[in-house]
Amino acid sequence: MGDTKRADFYDGPAHDYLRYWDGRDYENAAERIALDRLLRGQHFAHAVDVGGGYGRLSTQLYRYADRVTLAEPSTRQLDIAARVNPALETVQAQAADLPFTDGSVDLVTMIRVMHHLPDPRPELAEIARVLDPIGLAILEVANLGHFRNRLRHPRTPAGPVDIRSPENRHDDEIPFVNHNVRTVRAQLAEVGLSVERTLSVSNFRSATLKKLVPQRMLLRLERAAQPTLAPILFGPSIFLLLRKH
Ligand SMILES: C[S@@+](CC[C@H](N)C(=O)[O-])C[C@H]1O[C@@H](n2cnc3c(N)ncnc32)[C@H](O)[C@@H]1O
Numbered sequence: 001m002g003d004t005k006r007a008d009f010y011d012g013p014a015h016d017y018l019r020y021w022d023g024r025d026y027e028n029a030a031e032r033i034a035l036d037r038l039l040r041g042q043h044f045a046h047a048v049d050v051g052g053g054y055g056r057l058s059t060q061l062y063r064y065a066d067r068v069t070l071a072e073p074s075t076r077q078l079d080i081a082a083r084v085n086p087a088l089e090t091v092q093a094q095a096a097d098l099p100f101t102d103g104s105v106d107l108v109t110m111i112r113v114m115h116h117l118p119d120p121r122p123e124l125a126e127i128a129r130v131l132d133p134i135g136l137a138i139l140e141v142a143n144l145g146h147f148r149n150r151l152r153h154p155r156t157p158a159g160p161v162d163i164r165s166p167e168n169r170h171d172d173e174i175p176f177v178n179h180n181v182r183t184v185r186a187q188l189a190e191v192g193l194s195v196e197r198t199l200s201v202s203n204f205r206s207a208t209l210k211k212l213v214p215q216r217m218l219l220r221l222e223r224a225a226q227p228t229l230a231p232i233l234f235g236p237s238i239f240l241l242l243r244k245h
Contacts, residue, residue: 008174009173009174010053010073010074010076010077011074011075011076011077012076017053017054017077017080018054018080018084021056025215026202026204026205026210026215026218026219026222027202027205027237028056029215029219029222030201030202030203030205030219030222030226030237031057031111031140031201031202031237031239032057032060033219033222033223033226034199034201034226034239035057035060035061035109035138035239036060036063037199037226037227038136038138038197038199038239038241039061039063039064039107039136039138042064042107042136043064043065043066044064044065044066044106044107044135044136045065045066045067045106046065046066046067046068046069046104046105046106046107047061047064047065047067047068047069047105047106047107047108047109048068048069048070048071048098048100048105048107048108048109048130049061049068049069049070049071049109049110049111050071050093050095050098050108050109050110050113050123050127051071051072051073051095051110051111051112051113051116052070052071052072052077052081052109052111053072053074053077053080053081053112054077054078054080054081054084054085055070055081055084055085055088055090057109057111058070058081058085058088058109059085059088061107061109064107065106065107067089068088068089069089069090069091070085070088070089070090070091071090071091071093071095071098071099072090072091072092072093073092073093073094075092078090078092095110095113095117095123095126095127096122096123096126097126098126098127098129098130100130101130102129102130103129103130103131103132103133103135104130104132105130105131105132105135106131106132106134106135106136107135107136107137107138108127108130108131108135108136108137108138109137109138109139110123110127110137110138110139110140111138111139111140111239112140112142113140114139114140114141114142114179114184115142115163115175115176115177115178115179116174116175116176116177117175117177118160118162118175118177119160120179120184120187121187121190121191124139124187124188124191124193125191127139127191127193127242128191128192128193128244131193131244133244134243134244135243135244136196136241136242136243137193137241137242137243138239138240138241138242139184139188139239139240139242140201140237140238140239140240141179141181141184141237141238141239141240142177142178142179142236142237143178143179143181143233143235143236143237143238144156144157144160144161144178144179144180144181145180145181145182145233146233146234146235146236147232147234147235148236149178156180156182157180158180158182158183159180159183160177160178160179160180160183161177161178162175162176162177163176163177163178164176181233181238181240184240185240188240188242189245192244192245193242193243193244193245194242194243194244194245195240195241195242196241196242196243197240197241198230198231198233198238198239198240198241199226199227199230199238199239200225200226200227200228200229200230200232200233200234200235200237200238201222201226201235201236201237201238201239202222202235202236202237203221203222203225203226203229203234203235204218204221204222204225205235205236226239
């Protein structure tokens with residue numbers, strides 16, 4: 001599958017990524033809490049948000065970096081970024097081919113992109129290449145072995161699992177996979193990245209809970225759960241803080 005298809009999905013009129021976030025305030029806030037938790041007290045010269053879409057989370061990186069670049073393949077997402085986040089520096093780029101020299105970026109984030117990468121090794125190697133030897137990266141992984149999945153399937157497969165509906169399961173559609181976090185950790189080790197911290201994120205992502213529990217309370221629980229539930233990889237989204245070996 002070519003990378004163009006990945007960009008096409010976010011370029012086409014059928015998918016409105018800005019509107020996707022309507023009704024997902026809890027997940028959006030949960031991810032922001034995770035970013036702040038992993039970056040608190042740090043300062044960087046240049047942060048790059050790989051596959052950053054329209055810059056939903058890129059702007060949060062200004063709290064921690066002098067310069068922030070959104071690196072994104074989709075023209076449509078870049079156009080939206082220019083409208084909603086006009087101050088953001090942008091570059092059109094695929095994660096496997098980043099226009100930065102070796103070791104020149106001291107913070108890289110890649111959030112909600114791994115679910116489009118059944119074999120993420122080229123992209124992970126590219127992140128390792130551009131990362132400064134003392135820099136940090138944050139990688140979000142769509143977690144195949146999250147708690148509710150494990151109740152249904154106690155054994156988590158090692159490989160990525162296609163989560164598309166049967167009608168979308170063909171080569172013209174963008175891949176949507178969940179990953180085994182243990183496999184991703186091994187892939188990271190292969191490219192020279194080690195995991196310093198793990199957070200379990202969006203732990204209470206459930207339409208029922210979101211309806212029944214006031215959001216402030218859900219976020220208070222989320223804040224406590226992110227580090228506590230990380231060792232058992234509870235949540236649907238796992239945030240990894242990475243450093244070069
Ligand atoms: C679900 S959106 C996430 C956007 C943003 N990171 C966020 O969390 O709001 C996935 C993004 O990944 C981008 N993408 C897909 N395949 C990519 C690739 N191979 N390299 C870089 N970005 C990619 C898409 O264009 C899209 O903007």
